[in-house]
Amino acid sequence: MLNLSIILEDSARNVPDKTAIVFEGLRLPYSMVETIANRVANLLVARGVGKGDKVALTCPNVPYFPFVYFGILKAGATVVPLNVLLQAREIAYHLDDSDAKALFCFEGTAELPMGRRGREGFQAADGCEHFFVLPATPLATESEYGESIWAALNGMAGEFETVQTAPEDTAVILYTSGTTGQPKGAELSHQNMLMNAMVSDEMFPRTPGGDNYLAVLPLFHSFGQTVVMNTGFRRQGTLVLMPRFEPGEALELIRKENITFLPAVPTMFWGLLTKIHAEGAAAPTSLKLAVGGGASLPVEVLRDFEQTFGIGILEGYGLSETSPVASFNQLGRPTKPGTIGTPIWGVEMKLVDSNWKTIVGEGPGEIAIRGHNVMKGYYNRPEATEAVMNDGWIRTGDIATRDEDGYYAIIDRSKDMIIRGGFNVYPREIEEVLMTHPAVSLAAVVGIPHESHGEEVKAYVILSAGASITEDELVLWCKETMAAYKYPRIVEFRDGLPMTATGKILKRELR
Structure with missing residues (x-):
């Protein structure tokens, strides 16, 4: 018996009155998070959702996320967290692909209408039976999009006997776009996720008096889920939830809530520094630990952060398929800026060539990982699983070197993946959508350098004969068709694209 929900249950049992979550004016103790998660589990069982069933969750960093996440786990079901920026068409795809039986969806806002998109996606999906709305107004029992969770939870008991799951049962399916364009679901077991949280917890010293996390990394993403929520709950910390990163507001929260632990992606660190320098204000002094991941941090930002905040940023590395943490600049060893450190406890890393042959010495080579953190495989995709596992x-698709001390440094991403603001964007997926537009004959998508996002998405397009559309109009169409983090902000029309003899587009010439 092993269930990832133990990290909440244990803390609720040991420190029931300790604040687990701070959100706007709310301060919720562990006992309350546990009680609502139990009610969610009772609701699922009452609706016929049980062990092995998949339940999707579209929710930003608000208290609903842990309520529902742990409720799904307690019921023995599998959580399928979805990116909050997905459009209706993309939501339907994820629901169908994961065989989700239910979707919990946040109502959203006028700017980000998650409820409307979720409802349309749910209606377009074949096998999804239940749709629960997480209303934006606290405790609202009605919603224009469907059944409110609060109405559904009415009469549900606050106690629940957690369903027994085996260590290898699937706890979470995290969607990651493969280079094939269509997103694939990485199946992570209870053991994968629990071990990753435990090792992450052991790796970072606890602050006497408790740790306060700024939870601004999206919890639907593996980094936020494991390193912030699961590790934070395991160490009985307090999570200060922030649905949307805004540097001024983040600095205010760090000061006000005495934040000790800041996990973030490079663009967030960059934003905080830019804000502090622009205002000439002093940096908050409560931070004990800053952890970076999601993309490589420019060494200039690392230096600036250390000078400004008085602590360094510890960089790590991982992917959804590895739960996610695989390597880290660990305390007790020298930190090497610009590297992703050494493998975490219980995990091995090596460099391989395209035939899986091990590369000795410093490489370069493709990083391969083995250990307790490696996924079971891609859900219902044996060929895709076989292509990356051996x-x-x-194999990670990331090309790295390794120094004599065993520290890895990423030099390039194999394939052409773009990392925009910490989110992975796969050009092939964007190209395929672009080519559904009647005016587009051919498209090539590349990442171009961007000072705050790391990379920006740019599309080179050859128009169909006689087509009349402007570059701006095509950008607007993309914006309405794709999630906000992936649509191309720049479109350039061309008469031709550079190609190899076999007709392969030479993207390196476009960058």
Whole structure:
């Protein structure tokens, strides 16, 4: 018996009155998070959702996320967290692909109408039976999009006996776009997720008096889920939820809530520094630990952060398929800026060539990982799983070197993946959508350098004969068709694209 929900249950049992979540004016103790999660579990069982069923969750960093996440786990079901920026068409795809039986969806706002998109996606999906709305107005029992969770939870008991799950049962399916364009679901077991949280917890010293996390990394993403929520709950910390990163507001929260632990992506660190320098204000002094991941941090930002905040940023590395943490600049060892550190406890890393042959010495080579953190495989995709896994090892698609001390440094991403603001954007997926537009004959998408997002998405387009559309109009169409983090902000029309003899587009010439 092993269920990831133990990290909440244990803390609720040991420190029931300790504040688990701070959100706007709310301060919720562990006992309350546990009680609502139990009610969600009772609701699912009452609606016929149980062990092994998949339940999707579209929700930003608000208290509903942990309520529902742990409720799904307690019921023995599998959580399928969805990116809050997905459009209706993309939501339907994820629901169908994961065989989700239910969707919990946040209502959203006028700017980000998650409820409307979720409802349309749910209606377009074949096998999804239940749709629960997480209303934007606290405790609202009605919603224009469907059944409110509060109405559904009415009469549900606050106690629940957690369903027994085995260590290898699937706890979470995290969607990651493969280079094939369509997103694939990485199946992560209770053991994968729990071990990753435990090792992450052991890796960072606890602050006497408790740790306060700024939870601004999206919890639907593996980094936020494991390193912030699961690790934070395991160590009985307090999560200060922030649905949307805004540097001024983040600095205010760090000061006001005495934040000790800041996990973030490079663009967030960059934003905080830019804000502090622009205002000439002093940096908050409560931070004990800053952890970076999601993309490589420019060494200039690392130096600036250390000078400004008085602490360094510890960089790590991982992917959804590895739960996610695989390597880290660990305390007790020298930190090497610009590297992703050494493998975490219980995990091995090596460099391989395209035939899985091990590369000795410093490389370069593709990083391969083996250990307790490696996924079971891609859900219902044996061929895709076989393409990346071999004898317990998974190849990452990231090209790195390794120094004599065993520290890895990423030099390039194999394939052409773009990392925009910490989100992975796969050009092939964007190209395929672009080519559904009647005016588009051919498209090539690349990442171009951007000072705050790291990379920006740019599309080179050859128009169909006789087509009349402007570059701006096509950008607008993309904006309405794709999630906000992936649509191309720049479109350039061309008469031709550079190609190899076999007709392969030479993207390196477009960058």
